[in-house]
Amino acid sequence: MKLRRNFFRFFFILFSLILFKKKVKAHPTVSEYEEMTGFRYYGQPSKYEKIFRWIIANASLQGNGLSYTPLSKLNGNITPNGLHFERHHYGVPIKKPEEYRLEIIDLEGRKRIFSIDDLKNENLLTIKTFIECGGNSNVMYNPRPIKSSVDHIHGLFSISEWTGISLKILLEEFLSLYRNKKNIWIEFTSFDKGSYNISLPIKVVKEKSLIAFYQNGEPIRPEQGYPLRLIISGWEGSTHVKWLKEIKFRKGPAYTRNETSRYTDLLSNGKARQFSFVMDLKSVITKPTFGDRVKKGKVLISGYAWSGSSNIEKVEISVNGGKSWQKTDIYSENISVVRFNYIFIWKGKETIIQSRCIDKRQRIQPTREQVLKKMGKNATYHFNGITSWKIKANGDVEHTYI
Structure with a gap:
């Protein structure tokens, strides 16, 4: 079973690399008026910049697949909307905003129905946070290191600023009703073809x-859940339900596909870890990466x-394979994501570079070996776990294990 899973991972990666070589049309045709005036109705990247998402599509199931954020091509602490990673199980549904309705169902089956205008007629909250797919970086479980860039290894991760109605405010009257009840969960369901759904404990209704x-x-945008989606800061991507159709209170979890056969962890002790919603601490080097050639002298990591x-x-x-560690400069906001930089002088010898992070609780990012021991x-x-990059004597960079 493990060999077959590794084969499919390799096949999908190889298939996507072949697809990625095809010419992508980045700049849509402009109107005569735009051409004449030099202005654009909607701004586009420079024609000299070739930045795209990597796409892996399931040929046997239309609408099922994913695309990776090109982390190595970006900088700063936010992901452009057009480069935010995607993960679709049942395609992208089209829903006109004037026809959209959100249903909230209580424990007794009573419904409250909201239109877009109803929801927008409240004080809106803005938060900046990351979304990371629970399956991000899973090629690191492979017995041999994948020869690809950070984009394909860790690119199911993006950072955005989201604005909408606080879940706490929206569900306020229900929370007061169920404050003293035990084992209350909330099931969130999508408008997509497969009615993607997942149930979450009531503590999801947080700040x-x-x-x-x-x-x-x-x-x-449509691929990100238009007209609205659920955002839960710090929780895995599977919980951020897109194209949200229904919010339903229930006693206990629903044990849907997305919380049983998917997004659960088979551990080394033979047991399964379920409901592991909160993403653990992690860091990745985005530059240099596979495909880069480093020159002697000053190198920015x-x-x-x-x-x-x-x-x-x-x-x-x-810069010595984990034998010693140096503190980096970090660009930090009051959010759970930071951008880091470090300058070192490369002397032309084979070098292994790594990053690791420490959080406010003094937890240290584990090594790959520690993750494998825990997860099986x-x-x-x-x-x-920590990712290792080898800079060869000729300056070429490749993914490696140590």
Whole structure:
């Protein structure tokens, strides 16, 4: 079973690399008026910049697949809307905003129905947070290191600013009713063809959870859940239900596909870890990466560090395979994601570079070996171990294990 899973991972990666070589049309045709005036109705990247998402599509099931954020091509601490990673199980539904309705169902089956205008007629909350797919970095479980860039290894991770109605405010009257009841869960269901759904404990209704209408200031795009989606800061991507149709209170979890056969962890002790919603601390180097050629002298090492449960306190870099660590410069906001930079002088000898992060709770990002010992050989989700990059004597960079 493990060999077959590794084969499919390799096949999908190879298939996507072939697809990626095809010419992509990045700039849509402009109108005569735009051409004449030199202005654009909607701004586009420069024709000299070739930045795209990597796409892996399931040929046997239309609408099922994913695309990776090109982390190595970006900088700063936010992901452009058009480059935010995607993960679709049943395609992208089309829903006119004037026809959209959100249903909230209580424990007794009573419904309350809201239109978009109803929801927007409230005080809106804005939060900046990351979303990371639970399956991000799962190729790191492979017995041999994948020869690909950070984009394909860790690219199911993006950062955005989301604006919408606080989940706490939206569900306020229900929370007061169920405050003293035990084992209350909330099931969230999508408008997509498969009615994607997942149930979450009532603690999901916290300060940093909302029903979002806007991403980075503009209406959410179709592939990100238009007209609205659930956002839960720090929780895994499977919980951020897109194209939200229904919110239903229930006693106990629903044990849907997305919380049983998917997004659970088969551990080394033979047991399964379920409901592991909060993403653990993690850091990745985005530059240099596979495909780069480093020159002797000053080299900038940069990347991201994040945690779903605590802010990052510091990020460290090793340029000797983990024998010693040096503190980096970090760009930090009052959110759970930081951008880090470190300058070192490369002398033209083979070097292994790594990053690790430490959060406010003084937890240290584990090594790959520590993750494998904990998670076992059958794991697929929630990899957060240290990634190693080898700079060869000729300056070429490749992914490696140590």
